Amino acid sequence: xASPGADAAIRxxxxxxxxxxRVIFRDVSATIARGEVFVILGGSGCGxxxxxxxxxxxxxxxxxxxxxxxxxxxxxxxxxxxxxxxMFQAGALFxxxxxxxNVMLPLQVYTDLPDEACARVAQVKLALxxxxxxxxxxxxxxxxxxxxxxxxxxxxxxxPPLLFLDEPSAGLDPxxxxxxxxxxxxxRRDLGTTFVVVTHExxxxxxxxxxxxxxxxxxxxxxAEGDPRRLREESTHPTxxxxxxxxxxxx
Amino acid sequence: xxTQAGVGPGARLExxxxxxxxxxxxxxxxxxxxxxxxxxxxxxxxxxxxxxxxDLGALAxxxxxxxxxxxxxxxxxxxxxxxxxxxxxxxxxxxxxxxxAPAPPVPPPITWREALRGxxxxxxxxxxxxxxxxxxxxxxxxxxxxxxxxxxxxxxxQAGVRAIPLTLLLGSLMGLILAFQSLIPMRRFGAxxxxxxxxxxxxxxxxxxxLAAVILAGRTGSAFAAEIxxxxxxxxxxxxxxxxxxxxxxxxxxxxxxxxxxxPALTVILEMAGLLGMMLVMVGAGWPPVTxxxxxxxxxxxxxxxxxxxxxxxxxxxxxxxxxxxGLATGIGPRAVGxxxxxxxVGGIVATIVLDGVFAVIFYQLGL
Numbered sequence: 001x002a003s004p005g006a007d008a009a010i011r012x013x014x015x016x017x018x019x020x021x022r023v024i025f026r027d028v029s030a031t032i033a034r035g036e037v038f039v040i041l042g043g044s045g046c047g048x049x050x051x052x053x054x055x056x057x058x059x060x061x062x063x064x065x066x067x068x069x070x071x072x073x074x075x076x077x078x079x080x081x082x083x084x085x086x087m088f089q090a091g092a093l094f095x096x097x098x099x100x101x102n103v104m105l106p107l108q109v110y111t112d113l114p115d116e117a118c119a120r121v122a123q124v125k126l127a128l129x130x131x132x133x134x135x136x137x138x139x140x141x142x143x144x145x146x147x148x149x150x151x152x153x154x155x156x157x158x159x160p161p162l163l164f165l166d167e168p169s170a171g172l173d174p175x176x177x178x179x180x181x182x183x184x185x186x187x188r189r190d191l192g193t194t195f196v197v198v199t200h201e202x203x204x205x206x207x208x209x210x211x212x213x214x215x216x217x218x219x220x221x222x223x224a225e226g227d228p229r230r231l232r233e234e235s236t237h238p239t240x241x242x243x244x245x246x247x248x249x250x251x
Numbered sequence: 252x253x254t255q256a257g258v259g260p261g262a263r264l265e266x267x268x269x270x271x272x273x274x275x276x277x278x279x280x281x282x283x284x285x286x287x288x289x290x291x292x293x294x295x296x297x298x299x300x301x302x303x304x305x306d307l308g309a310l311a312x313x314x315x316x317x318x319x320x321x322x323x324x325x326x327x328x329x330x331x332x333x334x335x336x337x338x339x340x341x342x343x344x345x346x347x348x349x350x351x352a353p354a355p356p357v358p359p360p361i362t363w364r365e366a367l368r369g370x371x372x373x374x375x376x377x378x379x380x381x382x383x384x385x386x387x388x389x390x391x392x393x394x395x396x397x398x399x400x401x402x403x404x405x406x407x408x409q410a411g412v413r414a415i416p417l418t419l420l421l422g423s424l425m426g427l428i429l430a431f432q433s434l435i436p437m438r439r440f441g442a443x444x445x446x447x448x449x450x451x452x453x454x455x456x457x458x459x460x461x462l463a464a465v466i467l468a469g470r471t472g473s474a475f476a477a478e479i480x481x482x483x484x485x486x487x488x489x490x491x492x493x494x495x496x497x498x499x500x501x502x503x504x505x506x507x508x509x510x511x512x513x514x515p516a517l518t519v520i521l522e523m524a525g526l527l528g529m530m531l532v533m534v535g536a537g538w539p540p541v542t543x544x545x546x547x548x549x550x551x552x553x554x555x556x557x558x559x560x561x562x563x564x565x566x567x568x569x570x571x572x573x574x575x576x577x578g579l580a581t582g583i584g585p586r587a588v589g590x591x592x593x594x595x596x597v598g599g600i601v602a603t604i605v606l607d608g609v610f611a612v613i614f615y616q617l618g619l
Binding site for chain 1: 282283284286287288290291314315316318319320323338341342345346349350351352353355356583584585586
C-alpha cells in the first residue's frame with residue numbers, strides 16, 4: 001500500500017465549496033500518494049461529486065487550493081488535463097461515435113500515432129475492459145455496465161498516471177462490479193496508475209481502497225480518513241459506523 | 252553499425268544491422284506519446300526483414316500503447332524479444348492475445364428499390380399516424396384526463412405569441428420587397444397603382460399562409476420533434492404507455508390543436524405586416540395611403556381572405572403533425588434527435604408546398 005508523502009499525486013488544501021449561501025463542505029484537506037487507490041465516500045448529498053469536480057478542474061473551489069501531479073489545477077489546468085483520465089458516472093460516451101472511435105479520439109488528438117495504430121491501441125484498451133468484440137457498436141446499443149467499461153477504456157486511452165472514476169460500480173451486477181474492481185487493481189499493479197474513486201459501494205471500497213476520505217452532509221466536511229478496513233473496525237463516529245456496518249441512522 | 256535512430260519524448264529507438272538480421276533497440280520509457288513518435292519508424296525498420304531482434308534491455312518501462320507497438324513488431328515472423336523487464340513482459344503478455352481492431356463499418360450503397368421501399372414505409376407510417384391521431388381525437392371525450400390543457404396553452408404561447416416579432420419582421424420585409432420589385436417594371440406601363448392589388452392578393456391568397464407555415468415548421472415543428480424525440484430516447488414515451496396513457500392524446504393532440512389555433516392569427520399578422528410594408532413603398536412612390544387602401548379593399552374578396560385562413564388551419568395541423576410524428580419515430584442516440592428535428596422541418600415545408608398546389612386546384616375548381 002502506498003502512503004501519502006512528498007511524492008503526492010494530489011494535494012487538497014483547505015478546500016471549501018458553497019453555492020450562494022449554502023455551504024456544501026468546508027476545510028477539506030487530503031494528500032493522495034502516487035500509485036494509491038483513494039476512495040471518496042459518504043452519503044447522498046454530502047459533496048462527493050462536487051469535490052471530484054473540483055479536483056478534475058470543472059469547478060474552482062470557493063476557497064482553498066488543489067495541486068494535481070505537482071501543478072496547481074486552476075493555474076496550469078490545460079497541462080494537467082492531458083495527464084488525467086476521467087470516467088463520469090453515466091459514461092458520457094460520445095453518442096455519434098462507435099466505442100472504438102470514442103477510445104481513439106484522445107489518441108488522435110494528443111499523439112502522432114497513425115490511424116491504424118490508434119485503432120489497434122483502442123482495441124487493446126477495449127480488450128482491457130472486456131469489450132474487444134464491441135468496437136463497432138454505438139453507445140446506444142450497449143448496456144449501462146458496458147458503457148461504464150467503455151468509458152474507462154476511453155479514460156485509459158493515453159495511459160494517464162492519474163485516473164478518476166465517478167461511481168464506477170453504481171447500478172452494475174456484482175460480477176461486473178467485481179470485474180471493474182479487479183481491473184483497477186491490475187492497472188495499479190501493471191502501470192502504477194493512481195486512482196481516485198467516488199463510490200458508496202461498500203464491497204468495492206473494501207476490495208480496492210488503500211485509503212478513504214468520508215464526507216458528511218451534517219458535518220459539512222470530513223468525518224473520517226484512513227484505511228477503510230481499520231475505520232470499519234475501530235471508528236467510534238456514529239455515521240462512520242452506520243456506513244460500514246449498514247445501520248440505519250435517524251433521518 | 253547504427254543505421255537509424257529515433258527519439259520520442261521519453262524513449263529512444265536505435266536501429267542497427269547485426270545478429271543475422273535487424274536489431275531494434277528501445278531505451279527509456281515507451282509511453283503513448285513516445286510510441287506515437289516511434290510507431291511508423293519502428294514498423295518501417297522491421298518491414299521485410301527475415302529476422303528482427305527487439306532489444307528491450309535498456310527499456311525502463313512502457314504503457315499499454317507501448318506494449319501494443321512491441322506486440323505488433325514481435326508478431327512479425329522471425330521476430331524475437333530480448334531482455335524484456337518484468338513490467339514490460341507482463342503488459343506484452345496481456346496485449347499479445349488481443350485480436351486485431353475491426354475494420355470501420357462501410358455503409359451499404361442505397362439502391363433505387365430500397366429508397367423506394369423506404370419512401371413507401373415512411374408514407375404508410377404517416378398514414379398510420381394520421382389514423383392514430385383521428386382515433387385519439389374521436390376518443391378524446393373519454394380520455395379527457397389524458398389531455399393536458401396546460402400543454403395546449405403553453406404550446407400556443409411558444410408557437411404563437413412568441414413568434415409574433417419574427418412574423419412581423421418577415422411579413423413587412425416580404426410586402427416591401429414584393430412591392431419594390433414589381434413597382435419598377437409596372438411603372439413603365441403606367442400600372443404602378445396595381446402593385447397594391449398584386450401584393451395584397453398574392454399575400455392574402457398564397458404567401459401569407461405559406462410563409463406562416465414555413466415559420467411554424469422552422470420554429471415549432473422542429474421543437475416538437477426535438478422535445479418528443481428526447482422523451483422517446485429517455486424512455487418517457489414507454490413510461491406513458493406502461494401507465495396506460497396514450498402518447499398521441501397526451502403529447503400530439505395539444506400540440507396540433509395549439510398550432511391550429513395560432514396559425515390563422517399568425518397568418519393575419521403576417522398579411523397585415525406585409526400590406527404595411529407594401530404601403531411604405533407605395534407612399535414613397537407618391538401614392539396617398541387612402542388610394543392604396545381603397546384599391547386593396549376593392550380587389551381583395553372575402554373568399555381570398557377566408558380561403559387563406561382555411562389553408563392556414565390545414566397547414567398548422569400538418570406541420571405540427573409532421574413534427575410530432577418525427578419525434579415519435581425518433582431512433583436511438585443523440586444523433587437521432589437531430590435527424591428527427593431535420594425531418595420535421597423538411598417534411599413540414601415540403602408538405603405545405605404540396606398542399607398549396609392541391610389548394611390551388613381545388614380553389615380553381617370551386618371558382619374562388
